[in-house]
Amino acid sequence: MSESLRVVIVGHGVIGSTVAARVATGEVVGAELVAVVNRSPVANPPAQQLDLPAALKGADLVVECAGQPVVHEIVDQVVSAGVDLLVTSVGALLDPELSGRLPQLGPGRVLATHGAVGGLDLLAAASRGGGFESVLMRTTKQPGALIRQWMEPEQIELLRTATEPVLVFSGTPNEAVALFPESLNIVAGVATAIGSVEPLRVELYADPAATMSTHRIQARAQLGEYLFEVRNFPSRDNPRSSAITPFSVLHSISGLTQHPPAVL
Numbered sequence: 001m002s003e004s005l006r007v008v009i010v011g012h013g014v015i016g017s018t019v020a021a022r023v024a025t026g027e028v029v030g031a032e033l034v035a036v037v038n039r040s041p042v043a044n045p046p047a048q049q050l051d052l053p054a055a056l057k058g059a060d061l062v063v064e065c066a067g068q069p070v071v072h073e074i075v076d077q078v079v080s081a082g083v084d085l086l087v088t089s090v091g092a093l094l095d096p097e098l099s100g101r102l103p104q105l106g107p108g109r110v111l112a113t114h115g116a117v118g119g120l121d122l123l124a125a126a127s128r129g130g131g132f133e134s135v136l137m138r139t140t141k142q143p144g145a146l147i148r149q150w151m152e153p154e155q156i157e158l159l160r161t162a163t164e165p166v167l168v169f170s171g172t173p174n175e176a177v178a179l180f181p182e183s184l185n186i187v188a189g190v191a192t193a194i195g196s197v198e199p200l201r202v203e204l205y206a207d208p209a210a211t212m213s214t215h216r217i218q219a220r221a222q223l224g225e226y227l228f229e230v231r232n233f234p235s236r237d238n239p240r241s242s243a244i245t246p247f248s249v250l251h252s253i254s255g256l257t258q259h260p261p262a263v264l
């Protein structure tokens with residue numbers, strides 16, 4: 001690896017453009033932006049816009065900010081080139097085909113950002129110390145951010161006209177990330193931290209009064225009980241995503257430099 005971490009951002013949308021701009025201006029000590037990769041041309045990119053094969057030649061780290069399907073598209077190409085892949089669309093890592101292959105992939109590493117939630121360090125520690133009896137993750141967002149094409153017209157109408165909180169989904173982590181690929185990647189972050197999908201159940205609520213996106217993680221472990229409630233403002237440009245997310249990705253990049261944050 002060269003002295004500074006050479007970063008390529010894949011996906012120059014709401015999250016990727018903020019991450020790219022801030023890495024380009026040197027905000028992450030020890031990291032430099034060498035290229036952006038995007039499906040369509042980027043006006044005034046903060047570094048050269050390349051296709052992925054060209055970008056990989058000068059990269060130490062690829063940061064995916066493009067959606068779950070793109071993780072599947074690029075993961076083999078990136079890690080087989082010896083480049084690490086930091087995933088924002090973490091839900092892709094729960095896909096049965098990919099999750100089964102993850103331990104064999106390399107020599108580059110597949111890493112996940114904590115994204116719009118926190119507390120994963122403590123959950124990972126509790127997982128080492130005996131594991132979990134149960135983990136319930138309850139997310140609440142604005143109804144408009146949760147409408148999906150696969151929904152029945154009646155469900156869409158219910159979301160459009162709701163006057164009080166509505167339970168939109170209750171189920172397993174795998175179902176959650178497949179049905180809400182742009183809203184519940186955080187579930188995969190929690191599953192990765194606790195090392196299993198088994199104890200984890202997910203509930204998703206639409207609340208017309210919600211001005212913030214709430215993620216509540218309630219875990220009962222052998223070593224203790226943990227309750228984290230995160231209340232994020234939604235991104236102005238994409239109300240599905242929390243505005244904190246690009247800054248979480250920047251924090252994750254920072255942890256991979258030779259000048260990582262002091263709290264481990």
Ligand SMILES: NC(=O)C1=CN([C@@H]2O[C@H](COP(=O)(O)OP(=O)(O)OC[C@H]3O[C@@H](n4cnc5c(N)ncnc54)[C@H](O)[C@@H]3O)[C@@H](O)[C@H]2O)C=CC1
Binds near residue numbers: 117
């Ligand atoms: N882990 C977490 O907490 C969170 C994760 N996310 C994930 O981040 C993803 C990105 O979110 P946004 O930036 O808000 O979406 P966005 O729609 O604004 O940006 C996506 C960008 O990816 C580009 N893109 C699509 N396919 C591509 C391809 N094959 N190659 C290169 N570029 C491609 C698009 O042109 C677009 O510029 C979401 O889809 C979601 O999966 C979002 C919020 C929180």
Ligand SMILES: O=C([O-])CC(=O)C(=O)O
Binds near residue numbers: 116185187232240
């Ligand atoms: O930003 C959030 O609140 C969570 C999110 O969209 C995701 O995990 O995909």
